[in-house]
Amino acid sequence: MEEVRVTPWEAEAFVDYDRLIKVFGAKPLTEREVSALKSLTGELHPMVRRYVFYSHRDFDIYLERLRSGARCALYTGRGPSGYTHLGHILPWIFTKWLQDRLGLELFFQMTDDEKFWHDERLELSESNAYAYENSLDLIALGFDYRKTHIIVDSEDIGYLYPIATRVAKKITYSVQRATFGFTDSTNVGLVFYPVLQIAVSFLPTELYDEPTEVLIPAGIDQDPYWRIARDIAPSLGYPKPAQIHNKLLPGLGPEGKMSSSKPETAIYTTDPPEVASQKVMRAFTGGQPTVELQRRLGGNPDRCSVYKMYEMLFEEDDEKLRERYWSCRTGALLCGECKAQLAPRVATFLQDFQKRRERARDVVDRYLLRGKFEKPRVRKS
Amino acid sequence: MEEVRVTPWEAEAFVDYDRLIKVFGAKPLTEREVSALKSLTGELHPMVRRYVFYSHRDFDIYLERLRSGARCALYTGRGPSGYTHLGHILPWIFTKWLQDRLGLELFFQMTDDEKFWHDERLELSESNAYAYENSLDLIALGFDYRKTHIIVDSEDIGYLYPIATRVAKKITYSVQRATFGFTDSTNVGLVFYPVLQIAVSFLPTELYDEPTEVLIPAGIDQDPYWRIARDIAPSLGYPKPAQIHNKLLPGLGPEGKMSSSKPETAIYTTDPPEVASQKVMRAFTGGQPTVELQRRLGGNPDRCSVYKMYEMLFEEDDEKLRERYWSCRTGALLCGECKAQLAPRVATFLQDFQKRRERARDVVDRYLLRGKFEKPRVRKS
Numbered sequence: 001m002e003e004v005r006v007t008p009w010e011a012e013a014f015v016d017y018d019r020l021i022k023v024f025g026a027k028p029l030t031e032r033e034v035s036a037l038k039s040l041t042g043e044l045h046p047m048v049r050r051y052v053f054y055s056h057r058d059f060d061i062y063l064e065r066l067r068s069g070a071r072c073a074l075y076t077g078r079g080p081s082g083y084t085h086l087g088h089i090l091p092w093i094f095t096k097w098l099q100d101r102l103g104l105e106l107f108f109q110m111t112d113d114e115k116f117w118h119d120e121r122l123e124l125s126e127s128n129a130y131a132y133e134n135s136l137d138l139i140a141l142g143f144d145y146r147k148t149h150i151i152v153d154s155e156d157i158g159y160l161y162p163i164a165t166r167v168a169k170k171i172t173y174s175v176q177r178a179t180f181g182f183t184d185s186t187n188v189g190l191v192f193y194p195v196l197q198i199a200v201s202f203l204p205t206e207l208y209d210e211p212t213e214v215l216i217p218a219g220i221d222q223d224p225y226w227r228i229a230r231d232i233a234p235s236l237g238y239p240k241p242a243q244i245h246n247k248l249l250p251g252l253g254p255e256g257k258m259s260s261s262k263p264e265t266a267i268y269t270t271d272p273p274e275v276a277s278q279k280v281m282r283a284f285t286g287g288q289p290t291v292e293l294q295r296r297l298g299g300n301p302d303r304c305s306v307y308k309m310y311e312m313l314f315e316e317d318d319e320k321l322r323e324r325y326w327s328c329r330t331g332a333l334l335c336g337e338c339k340a341q342l343a344p345r346v347a348t349f350l351q352d353f354q355k356r357r358e359r360a361r362d363v364v365d366r367y368l369l370r371g372k373f374e375k376p377r378v379r380k381s
Numbered sequence: 382m383e384e385v386r387v388t389p390w391e392a393e394a395f396v397d398y399d400r401l402i403k404v405f406g407a408k409p410l411t412e413r414e415v416s417a418l419k420s421l422t423g424e425l426h427p428m429v430r431r432y433v434f435y436s437h438r439d440f441d442i443y444l445e446r447l448r449s450g451a452r453c454a455l456y457t458g459r460g461p462s463g464y465t466h467l468g469h470i471l472p473w474i475f476t477k478w479l480q481d482r483l484g485l486e487l488f489f490q491m492t493d494d495e496k497f498w499h500d501e502r503l504e505l506s507e508s509n510a511y512a513y514e515n516s517l518d519l520i521a522l523g524f525d526y527r528k529t530h531i532i533v534d535s536e537d538i539g540y541l542y543p544i545a546t547r548v549a550k551k552i553t554y555s556v557q558r559a560t561f562g563f564t565d566s567t568n569v570g571l572v573f574y575p576v577l578q579i580a581v582s583f584l585p586t587e588l589y590d591e592p593t594e595v596l597i598p599a600g601i602d603q604d605p606y607w608r609i610a611r612d613i614a615p616s617l618g619y620p621k622p623a624q625i626h627n628k629l630l631p632g633l634g635p636e637g638k639m640s641s642s643k644p645e646t647a648i649y650t651t652d653p654p655e656v657a658s659q660k661v662m663r664a665f666t667g668g669q670p671t672v673e674l675q676r677r678l679g680g681n682p683d684r685c686s687v688y689k690m691y692e693m694l695f696e697e698d699d700e701k702l703r704e705r706y707w708s709c710r711t712g713a714l715l716c717g718e719c720k721a722q723l724a725p726r727v728a729t730f731l732q733d734f735q736k737r738r739e740r741a742r743d744v745v746d747r748y749l750l751r752g753k754f755e756k757p758r759v760r761k762s
Binding site for chain 1: 493494497498505506509535536538539542543546547549550551552553554555557558563564565566567568569570572573575576759
């Protein structure tokens, strides 16, 4: 089987997601899970209706446990190697919706240690500073501080370590190497790091002192961590964490997910709105080389970063999205027009977002886990 | 060159220490360093006079820096996998003498995480409990709580992690494997652990916020950690830690260092004095098979665990030790007599020690690092 290039540190954009599900061994999200969710939430988020969240592990069981009154929580996170872009906040938007609809607490991990270990040029003080900058984006999305708890690895390690020590004993070096592609020249920080990301999936059980079902909404690129977490959970006495995977927002260039390594193809929450508009106007599309060909042959929205922006983030109305799809396919809508409609939506979003983001600076402390909970005790596994 | 079996987890007793110095690349302790120490301390501890501490790295430079008024500290530790035996307290006794004579603060690491990772059957809660039990032994030796700071890894990780993250980035998996003999089936806790032992050697510089020279008195089996620590110290902006290595106290059996894995050959500080006496009386010696042969050929104190107990711990008087050596060599002293003289010394030592050890329970909190210092800040490397 051909290799699929999706790891926590590298991902293509227009991957064959059906194949990815098979390779990773996850399950496709079906009408069955979507209905079960709807019966709890009343309505469905566009990202579910459109299968932006498209695969899962035990999401059905999680919903069943939730319905039966079991203690449940949400967990996701961010590797703070720079400012936040729209690809990052995509799963956070859905997570906020889940929090609101289901009344769940969210544990949010800022992996400043991981990013420091991963990027040769990054100082820990820098990734740590980004952890706080990125927290502003989370807060700007409207999360409730009473139910949202941010963990900054380098500072909150005391909360994770009693769990991490027991996790680490269950994972051999060869498992890490096989799962994450580590080599002899990988630094031992990065070799250890997955232990901490896994540990957070067991943290709610420790903090609540009660078995807690955890759902992790995150990009499918994070799946390798959860495969290990699920393997070892029973032997440590924790529930297996469930996952729901989103597709990755494509960058505005010809290939690859929206990525900080190609800033011209990513729209940052901190981009001046006019800069973001320009990035949209310069985006790579699924269009034809000339207007004439476009009118005759139509564009390809399925391979178009601009269409995906509408589909995944900027068009709530399913009917209007469908219209856009077919206008493109039939050649009625030209790429320039389509971009010119998206640019002001992005700019307006950023204007509002950035106001909320600045106000968030005053309240970021309320969102930090530390101080809200007692540290887990060193205890028997 | 034949392999020397001395790693942090395995050591022979009567190793060829001269060869070990060469293999490890340390320097033998010479008259020169001993004189430099004496000029600062006024007199010499028997363990120095007898070269129980016998090799070093930069001990001469450390003493010179100390003399010139540089900030200096001591660092040693313990892997709390069980109760403390006499082999463990040997370097602590010398460390206490250094603290008293040189007025130095001691940082003492209890590696409950390491021992949990290393021993398949040990729970973290158990190694953590031993960390506190072993602290009683340290306190019973008379260390000053105002100058003695115990770090319990699993609980004080917040003090180490800001340093450990930067240490981890400097060490590749292949270096760990080559240095510690890790294999694919080693758990990733143990792969990461050396980072924490190394981090403590840089902790005083962070806590005092001033470059601090650190001397580590410890068994030569711990040397691999310090080789790495010294390699990476300059690139992290820390002084290289200096070491002074002691020989390992032999067990009372025919071979191996005094080791918790052979409890019948180790005298624990918690052994009832009469049990300890019995262990001495049953000890393996360097004597001949029969009294007749012993009288004729003499014994071999250089290969005798009982003689080593006198030399390393229980005979302060050099002249009396020399007498004992030659009485054995010439066959005048029989093993039974020699043991019968040692047994009551050991029993008396334990009686007194155990009283102090029980009183230590009330004051152990005073010795804990946490609360005495601010945690190091996440900062630029």
